[in-house]
Amino acid sequence: MQKLYKDNGIECIDQFAQDGLAPLFHNRVDQWNNEQFEIWLKYHLSVCSEKSIIDMSNHVIIIGRKN
Numbered sequence: 614m615q616k617l618y619k620d621n622g623i624e625c626i627d628q629f630a631q632d633g634l635a636p637l638f639h640n641r642v643d644q645w646n647n648e649q650f651e652i653w654l655k656y657h658l659s660v661c662s663e664k665s666i667i668d669m670s671n672h673v674i675i676i677g678r679k680n
């Protein structure tokens with residue numbers, strides 16, 4: 614995606630994994646109580662910009678600026 618943006622004159626300002634590792638737990642996420650979900654959310658937000666997590670995510674948000 615970085616090459617596509619660069620080739621089209623778009624500067625990548627930030628990117629992050631929208632779902633991260635959640636697909637690995639897809640059959641459990643909806644069963645978590647509020648406390649479990651809050652723990653997961655804090656973890657996800659702490660790692661969602663890590664390249665390894667971005668590469669494994671099904672959905673990535675890229676924030677760009679047209680040059």
